[in-house]
Amino acid sequence: MAYTTIDDPSAFFQCELWTGNGSARSITLSGNSDLQPDMVWLKQRNGTENHNLYDSVRGAGKRIIPNLANSESTTNELTAFNSDGFAIADGDEVNKSNSTYVSWNWKESATAGFDIVGWTGNGSAQNISHNLSKVPTMIIVKNRTDDGADWYVYNVRNNNTHSLILNTNSATVGEYSDNWNDTTPTSSVFTVGSSNSTGGSSGDNMIAYVFTDIQGYSKFGNYIGNGNVDGAFIYTGFKPAVVVFKKITATANWAVRDNKRDPSNTGDSNLFWNLGDAESSSNGVDFLSNGVKLRNAGANWNTSNATYIYMAFAENPFVTSTGIPATAK
Numbered sequence: 449m450a451y452t453t454i455d456d457p458s459a460f461f462q463c464e465l466w467t468g469n470g471s472a473r474s475i476t477l478s479g480n481s482d483l484q485p486d487m488v489w490l491k492q493r494n495g496t497e498n499h500n501l502y503d504s505v506r507g508a509g510k511r512i513i514p515n516l517a518n519s520e521s522t523t524n525e526l527t528a529f530n531s532d533g534f535a536i537a538d539g540d541e542v543n544k545s546n547s548t549y550v551s552w553n554w555k556e557s558a559t560a561g562f563d564i565v566g567w568t569g570n571g572s573a574q575n576i577s578h579n580l581s582k583v584p585t586m587i588i589v590k591n592r593t594d595d596g597a598d599w600y601v602y603n604v605r606n607n608n609t610h611s612l613i614l615n616t617n618s619a620t621v622g623e624y625s626d627n628w629n630d631t632t633p634t635s636s637v638f639t640v641g642s643s644n645s646t647g648g649s650s651g652d653n654m655i656a657y658v659f660t661d662i663q664g665y666s667k668f669g670n671y672i673g674n675g676n677v678d679g680a681f682i683y684t685g686f687k688p689a690v691v692v693f694k695k696i697t698a699t700a701n702w703a704v705r706d707n708k709r710d711p712s713n714t715g716d717s718n719l720f721w722n723l724g725d726a727e728s729s730s731n732g733v734d735f736l737s738n739g740v741k742l743r744n745a746g747a748n749w750n751t752s753n754a755t756y757i758y759m760a761f762a763e764n765p766f767v768t769s770t771g772i773p774a775t776a777k
Contacts, residue, residue, distance in 0.1 A: 453559070454665040456480050457762040460560035461665075462553050463689055463708040464533070470545035475533045477553060482532040486556035486564060487657065489514065490526075490541075491719055493548040493709070493727040497541040502526045504556070505564045506655060508534075512590055515615050515722050519595040520653070550709055550719070552690055554761075561660040569593075569648020573629040575637040582660045584633045585668040586759060588614060589646045592653040597645045600627055605670045605696070605757050608632045608639075611646075612694060612757075615722050620696045664765035668757070670696075675752025679732075679742025686762035688735045692721065693749040693758050703748035705733045707763050714743050738766040 454460065458479025466475055477483050486504040491497070499514045506512075511523045525539035534553075536542045542549065556564050563578045569591070578584065585604040591597035599614035606612065608630050610622030627646045631639035638658065640647040648654045661667055667684040673695075674680055682691075690706040702721035709717040709727070713734040719727050732749060734741040740760070742750045749756060 453663060454762070455765065455768045457665050457686070457689065457764065459483060460555045460557055460562070461689060461761045463706045464551050464553060465708050466549050468543040468545050468547040468549060470538050470543060472527070472535070472537050473543065474530055474535045475551070476530075477533045483553060483555055484529055484531045485534060485553035486529070487554045487562075488526060488529070488534050488551055489553075490549060490551035492541060492544070493550055493719070495540075495544070495547055495726050496724050497544075497547075498724045499721065500525065500541050502529075502534075503564050503655070503657075504529055505566050506592070512592060512655070514599060515720075515724050517596050517598050517615055519597075520592040550706070552704075552706070559662075561662040561666050563658040565656045565658055567648075567654050567656075569644075569650060569652035569654055571642060571650045572647065573639060573641045574647060575639050576656065577637050578633075578656075578658045580658060580660050581635055583635050584638055584658045584660050586659045587633065587638055588657040589640065590655050591645055591648050592655055594644055594649070594652060600643070600645045602628055602633070602638070603696075603757050604668065605755075612696065614702065617699045617701050617722055619698050619700075659759070664767070665762045667760045669760075670755060670757045673742075673745075673750040673752055673754045673756060675745045675750060677744050679744065679750045681736075682740040682742070682758060682760075684739045684760050684762070685766050686739075686760075687737045687764040687766070688740060688760045689763035691733070691735075691740055691758055691760040693756055695748065695751065695754050695756050697755045698751070700748045700751075700754075703746075705735075707735060710735075718748075720748070735763075737764075 626641035629641035
């Protein structure tokens with residue numbers, strides 16, 4: 449049995465909840481390890497404010513909105529990345545009095561298979577260097593400058609001629625050779641074509657979030673739905689902290705479940721990365737010690753014979769480096 453290289457996933461990823469108070473404050477992440485996040489993705493749960501994404505490469509105060517094609521904007525709503533969390537102001541999207549919020553927080557680290565890469569577009573294909581020292585399995589790209597450029601997603605299941613769009617519910621789109629230049633990523637670079645959304649026009653500011661699988665910590669895979677309450681079991685090799693599902697053979701939302709909004713099975717708290725909708729409820733997902741069990745036929749994760757991709761990050765490895773097993777929630 450393969451052991452994880454990360455015994456404490458909370459050193460690299462944590463999910464956090466809070467209730468807004470309308471005043472400037474710090475949000476302290478509550479995992480086993482202190483985590484200074486390099487990417488904070490947050491969403492109001494009980495209202496229709498947009499998703500907000502901040503990262504340390506662009507700097508606190510530089511917001512992009514994953515559910516829209518809008519360009520980057522400057523805001524004072526997330527003001528700092530702290531050694532154990534982040535600081536926020538009083539904006540409705542992050543800290544409205546009595547509103548509830550969730551954030552997903554990642555540390556940039558080759559150890560954890562995550563790199564944030566910025567570059568300037570030139571209107572032509574480019575090789576973009578990354579620091580993972582492994583071949584990426586998912587890349588999310590946004591043109592920060594163009595107010596209208598969709599978020600394009602490379603996933604190893606779709607290969608280098610097809611893409612997904614993060615801010616829509618569309619199925620896999622392709623053949624678009626100008627997205628990835630029909631070139632598979634390597635352990636040192638990924639390739640973007642002349643597309644304005646992935647490569648950028650001359651002078652455009654670009655950003656990419658680059659991921660790869662890490663044993664016992666992160667997994668980017670695919671499965672076939674069965675349309676049944678006794679749904680597929682997805683083996684990840686760890687007890688998940690968060691899982692994102694996306695149907696690729698037909699339209700469906702980017703559905704996200706996590707262990708803070710649903711600390712016990714069966715999880716029923718829906719948010720969608722491509723929508724600003726408030727949180728809704730429907731049963732459907734169990735987080736187990738070594739993966740995910742689907743419990744209903746929801747279109748966003750378990751339509752019969754549909755193909756889905758998923759991305760998952762760990763709360764606990766199934767087996768630690770010392771051979772200690774994790775437990776289901």
